[in-house]
């Protein structure tokens with residue numbers, strides 16, 4: 001998450017000032033010609049016949065020996081589509097009447113562990129199985145799923161899908177485990193203090209945080225961050241003073257703050273990664289690893305993130321791996337392959353996204369660098385990016401196995417970005433990310449302004465309530481956008497969380513009529529929004545969360 005211009009200078013410096021630098025594969029210096037960057041994500045072909053995208057995945061990654069006492073679960077997805085996404089296979093549907101079921105069989109390492117009927121066109125089916133017959137191992141088990149469809153009379157059709165099951169031995173004493181709930185994409189962890197306690201969902205909210213000049217220089221800042229409700233700290237390397245790094249991570253653990261460990265400068269060097277992973281992997285508050293920082297921007301080798309991913313798994317295996325992509329559409333699949341969590345950092349505030357104030361050129365789909373790749377200069381750049389990433393996960397068959405997080409802009413007043421967002425604008429960015437599937441919010445960067453700190457703290461303090469909806473595997477989600485008010489709804493049982501954010505620089509109202517019948521409305525987050533009768537009243541760039549029942 002360095003502003004792109006930093007890399008530009010770095011690249012210039014390394015290249016001895018030669019022209020021809022690229023960002024997202026695009027030339028951006030006035031002296032350079034337009035050369036199409038390539039690397040676009042292929043648009044899936046459409047099929048005139050219906051297809052079934054039959055997929056299966058374990059509900060939890062990894063399972064541990066402690067999980068054998070209760071049934072384990074496979075998620076079986078059977079959505080119908082007309083897009084030729086990964087593993088989509090043609091299916092003959094009955095001419096009329098119900099779609100019926102698929103008879104599903106799931107095998108682990110060639111042995112059948114479950115058989116169950118699953119409705120066709122479902123994304124909520126769970127099939128139980130027992131881990132008791134398996135011996136945990138470090139290497140993932142191969143899973144094959146098959147489905148027989150006979151609902152179309154006289155015709156038997158068979159579909160297959162493969163997956164993998166992670167059922168690992170207990171970690172060495174002291175090492176924590178971060179599980180991922182593949183029903184939601186949420187992370188599950190024990191308390192960051194290292195004390196024993198149940199696995200709970202974690203909604204990561206915090207900042208990329210300056211290290212030597214900031215938290216390492218004054219550990220009490222970490223106490224403030226805890227007090228302010230943040231759950232995660234992402235210290236920004238370099239970490240050349242290991243005494244200072246240890247002091248920071250110790251204090252974070254005392255306070256119960258999770259660590260997102262960044263290897264941006266070293267991730268392509270196996271010697272360094274090995275040393276760092278072995279140094280940090282036994283830290284009880286380690287939540288996840290972070291490798292490439294905008295590797296797509298700088299066009300790092302296409303296999304660098306996935307090679308490092310494999311190395312980290314071979315050294316640890318108990319914590320997921322994340323990275324951030326800066327480009328809208330540049331070798332997305334190759335870079336994302338090296339992650340369990342892919343973040344996007346669409347910085348559109350105070351930024352002329354069509355004419356580069358740094359390079360004096362226009363920015364187009366194949367030229368220029370404006371610090372926000374292929375953006376329009378509106379909040380929707382963020383929701384569009386989130387939606388595109390989610391769509392690509394689905395196309396690649398990664399919708400269950402990878403999650404998307406969002407990186408709000410909490411900086412400005414330099415290079416491309418002429419001003420810093422207000423606190424309310426920070427919240428709009430964060431909530432747009434959440435309403436479009438984001439399961440973590442880590443802003444660039446702290447130190448930030450008191451206004452952003454206050455707003456982000458308010459959001460962080462409301463997340464323990466909101467996560468009981470957003471991260472609940474039984475929640476049903478829906479989304480509407482009316483008059484540029486972006487609204488997410490998560491229903492669990494008889495209660496619905498409504499999260500509404502106004503993308504307009506003008507007050508707006510949103511009517512509950514037609515979207516929710518319940519009488520009770522309880523506000524749980526206020527960043528410039530209130531409820532009045534059946535209306536949610538939003539200030540200019542105001543946001544609010546309400547529980548309806």
Ligand SMILES: *[C@@H]1O[C@H](CO)[C@@H](O)[C@H](O)[C@H]1NC(C)=O
Nearest residue numbers: 050079080093099120121122
């Ligand atoms: C499959 O489910 C989707 C989403 O619920 C729905 O829009 C679609 O109509 C269903 N398809 C069929 C053929 O029932």
Ligand SMILES: *[C@@H]1O[C@H](CO)[C@@H](O)[C@H](O)[C@H]1NC(C)=O
Nearest residue numbers: 217218219220221222223224
């Ligand atoms: C260290 O941080 C604490 C908490 O923010 C603050 O009260 C204190 O003044 C800081 N100390 C120094 C020396 O800056």
Ligand SMILES: *[C@@H]1O[C@H](CO)[C@@H](O)[C@H](O)[C@H]1NC(C)=O
Nearest residue numbers: 216217241242243244245247
């Ligand atoms: C490294 O950090 C420790 C703890 O903050 C500090 O006491 C020490 O002076 C630092 N060492 C160097 C070489 O800066």
Ligand SMILES: *[C@@H]1O[C@H](CO)[C@@H](O)[C@H](O)[C@H]1NC(C)=O
Nearest residue numbers: 266268269270271272273275
């Ligand atoms: C990786 O780091 C080691 C130790 O600093 C160094 O010797 C080696 O040259 C580096 N390798 C690469 C490819 O940069």
Ligand SMILES: *[C@@H]1O[C@H](CO)[C@@H](O)[C@H](O)[C@H]1NC(C)=O
Nearest residue numbers: 238239265266269271272275
């Ligand atoms: C990489 O590893 C080498 C060898 O341990 C070490 O000297 C060097 O400082 C490391 N580089 C970084 C950036 O951590």
Ligand SMILES: *[C@@H]1O[C@H](CO)[C@@H](O)[C@H](O)[C@H]1NC(C)=O
Nearest residue numbers: 351352353354355356357377
């Ligand atoms: C961006 O800069 C160009 C060139 O200076 C200017 O014409 C345009 O109006 C600017 N756009 C915005 C949104 O400021």
